Amino acid sequence: MAAPLTLLLIVAVTIRAVLFRSSLAELISERVEVVSPLNAWKRVVEGLALLDLGVSPYSGDVFHETPLMIYLFHFTVDYAEIVFMVSPYFVDCLSCLLASLDRAKIFRKQKYALESDRYPADCLELLRSPKEMFYIPLKVAMFYLLNPFTILSCVAKSTCGLNNAIIALFIFCTLKGSALLSGILLALATYQSIYPLTLFAPALLFFLQRLYIPVNLRRSSFWCFTLQYAFIYVGSLVVITGLSFFLLGSWDFIPSVYGFIFSVPDLTPNIGLFWYFFAEMFEHFRLFFICVFQINVFFYTIPLSIKLKEHPVFLIFMQIAIISIFKSYPTVGDVALYMAFLPAWSHLYRFLRNIFLVSCVLLACSALFPVLWHLWIYAGSANSNFYYAITLLFNFGQILLVSDYFYAYLRREHHLTHGLYLKKKDGTEATLVLK
C-alpha cells in the first residue's frame, strides 16, 4: 500500500507543479467555476494590500475571508503555492486514514453481526470482504488527488482547499474518537464558512454510537454527552471569534463574512443556483427567497439524522454533499470533497440506478461550463441563459448522484435485514419499491 500511495503522491505533485509554472495558472485562477468571491486568491492578496495601505480589508466589499486567514497569509503569502500544494495532500492523507479507520470499524461490526446471526443467509455476498476493501484508502486518495476539480482548485490557490483540509481533519478526529479535537475543528470549520454547522449532528451521533449511549431523548446519558460536546463546540467557536475580534479590533468581519454568505449581495456567476435566481428576483421577494434557500441547506439535517442515526459516517457524506450543492457560493473544490468519499461506498454499485446518466451529465457539464462562459462573456454570441442552463443541469446531476447513493445505501440495509433474494407470496421473484 505504501508504494502505490507514494507513486500517486509523486504523480499528483508533478501535475500540480507543472500547472503552477505554466501560463494556465493565471487563467485558472480567474475562472468563476473554480473561485468564488469567498475564496479567491486575488481577493486575499487584495485584502492584504488594503491592510498594508492602512485601510481595513472589511471596509470594502472585496475581501470576505475570516481574520484568521489574514493571520495565516500575512506570513505565508510568499509561500502560498506551497501552502496550497500541501493542503490537498493533507486532505488526502486524512481521507486515506479515515477510510482505513472506517474499514476497520465496518469489519468489526460485520463480525459481530455475523456471529449473532443477524444477517439472513443469502446476503453473505453483500458483506464486504477485507480483500475488496484493501484498496479503498488508495482509491479515496486517488479520487481526491487526481480529480481534475481538485487540481484546478489547487492551482487557482482557492482557499476552498484549506476549508476542505479542516473538514477532513475534523472527520478524522471524529472517527478517531477524540471529542475535544473534533469539537474544536468543527468550530474552526464553522467559523470559516457557516455551513459545516450541520455536521454537528452526525459527529454527535458517531460519538454516541461509539460510547454505546442510546439515542433516546429521555435518557440522561444522552443529554449529558450532548451538552458536553455542544459546550466544547460552542466554546471553541466563541474563543475563535474572540481571537478574530482582537486581530483587527472590530466586529467588521461578521457582516463582511457571515452577512455576505447569508445575504448573497454579490451576484458573480458560479456553479450554484443562487446567482441567477437573485439577479432576476423581484426586490419585494428577495428576503423571502434568501431565507428559503438558506433554510434549504440546513433543514435536511434533522430528518437525515433520524433516518441514518445508525450510520453516522454515511450521514457525514450526505451532509457534505448537501452543503456543496446548496450553499450560496459553491465551487468545484466543494464538489471534489464529497466525490473523494465515493470509493468508500463502492460496494453499493450494484444498487445504483442512474450512475451512467449522472456521470454523463457531470462530464458534459464540466466540459460545457468554460465553453458557454466564453460565448457569453468574450464572444458575445450567447447570453447568460446558456451558462445558467448548464448550472441547472450540473446541480441536477449532483442531486441525482447523491440521492442515488442514498437509495443504494438504504436498499442495501434493507437487504441485510430481509435477505437479498426476495420472493413474493406466490414464490416468484419480487421487485422492491419505496412505499
Next chain:
Amino acid sequence: CCQRHPGSVDQFQEELVIRPLHSGDIYASFQFRTLWDTDFLQERQKVSHYRLFPKSLGQVLSKFSVRELHISFTQGFWRTMQWGQPFIPSPPGAELWVWFHDTVSDVDGNWKELTNVLSGIFCASLNFIDLTNTVQPSASFKPLGLGNATDHRFLRYATLPREIVCTENLTPWKKLLPCGSKAGLSVLLKSEKLFHSSFHSQAVHIRPVCQDEQCTSKAWELRQTLNVVFDLYTSGQGKKEWSLFKMFSRTLTEACPLATSSKVYVDITDNPEGELFELSPATPLLSQAVVLGDRRTYSVFDLTRAEMFGQLRSLNLLLRWKGDSGDMLRPLLHAERYVAGFGLQTGEIHTVIYNNHPYRAFPVLLMDSVPWYLQLYIHTLTVTSKSRDNKPSYIHYQPAKDRHRPHLLEMLIQLPPHSMTEVTVQFERALLKWTEYTPDPNHGFYVGSSVVSALVPSMVAMNTNFTQDQPLFSSFVPVKEESSYFVRVYTEPLLVNLPTPDFSMPYNVICLTCTVVAVGYGSFYNLLTRTFQVDEPSLPLAKRLANLIRRIRGVPLLA
C-alpha cells in the same frame, strides 16, 4: 420690508473673452460676477431683500448652510492638446461639489436635499446624485474661496457623466443673471448657436471672498461662467474669419445697465503687429494679464462707453485672418484615460499624464472615483514614468461598498520633467440585479472623469496682488505664490459594458431554479419517509369490484 442691512451693497460685472485657437476654432468665455457683502449664514438676521443676487440661490445657501457651491454642465470634451488650457475647466456631463459650513450636523441629508433643489432650479436630473456616486475627496478639492476648513467631512463631490446639456438647462441659467437675456453680454447667449459647437460648458460658482487685501470684510461672490468653442468647419463654414454675428447670430447693442463694468477682451498676443489677423473695429485700449502661466495681451472693448457702439448702435467684432498661425505652445499638463482589456469579466483602467515642461518636475494629485460595480483591485495599481516604477508619495484609497458608495482613489504623483506617466489598475465587472440596469443596458455604464490637480511651474511671474479691477478671467483661481499657477485637468469619462442577465426571464428563472431545488427535496423526501416493501401487484379493476361484491355476500375473496 425695505430695510437694508447697512453696507449691503451688491455689484455686478460682466465680461467676455474671445481667444482664437491655433486649430482655427474660436473660444469664447463669458463670466458674470455678482459681489454682495452680506452674510447668508448669519443666524440673527435673515436676508430677505435680494437685488442683483438671485433669490433662489440665496435661499439655497442659507437653508443648507452652504459655504461653497460649484456646479457645471458641460457638453463635449475639452481638447487640451489642441486648444490649450481653459479658463475654467469642467468635466463632461454635470459636476457638483459643495463645501458645507462646519455647523452642519447631517451633511448627507443636506447634500441629498441640496441636489434635489438644484435639480429643480437648473432643470437637470441632478436627483440621480445619491450616495452611490458621491465621494469626499481628501485633498483634490480645497475651497476656492475663503475658509481654512480642511475637514473633508464637509465636502461632497459628485459627477453625472451621462447628463446631457441643452436649452432647457440654459434658460434657467440665464434667468439667474441680473439683466436676464435682455441687455449686456447675455443677449449673445442664443441656444441655437451655443449648442452647435464643439464644447459648451455653463457653470455657477458661489464662494465667500475677501473685499480687500487685509480681508477686513467679506462678501459673497456668485460667478456664472459659460465657455464655448466654435468649430471652424461646422460653425465657421471653413473660412478663418470670425465675428460676433457669425458665432452668436447677434451683435452687442448696449451694456447691462446694472453692471458696473462690462468688457470684451480679445486675445491678440499672437498678433502683436497685426500680421496674423485683423481685428475691427480697432480699439486703442490694451490690457495685459498673466493668466495660466503666460502673459497675454488683450484688446479691450469697454461697453459702458457709448462710442463703442457707433452710429448703428451695434458692436460686431470681426477677426479676419491674413496668415497661418504657427505651432501652439504645448500645454504643460495633459491627461488621458482609457479602458484596456477585452470581454465582460475584467478590464484595466489606464490613466496617462503628460508633463511637457522641459526641465521642471512637479507633483500632481490624481483623483479617481470609480462606481462600485467595477471592483478595483488596488494591489494591481502600477504607476510608471519613463518605464520605471514611480511610487506615489500619498495614497488615499477608500474601497467601494456594494450599492452604498463608490471607490475613491487619490494619489500624489511626482511627474518627472518631459515625461509620460501611466497609472494602471485592474478591475472586475459585476453582474447587477436586473432592476439596477439603465433602460439601455448595452450602451454601457459611465465612469466619471479623473481629476488631475496640480500647481504647475509658471514661465512668467503670477500676480499675487489683490486688485479690485482685475479682469475676471484671471481672478477666478486665487494665486498664492508667484512661481506657479493652479491647473485642473479632467480626463475623458469612460464607457464600460457590464455583463447583463436576460431581462425577459424572471418568471422562467424562478420556476426552473425552484424545480431543481424541488427535485432535490422530492428525492430526499421519498427516501426519508418511505420504506422498501415487496411489490404486491394490485388486482385489475374487474377483480377488485368482484371482491367488493363477494365481501358483501360473505364469500371468500379472489387472489
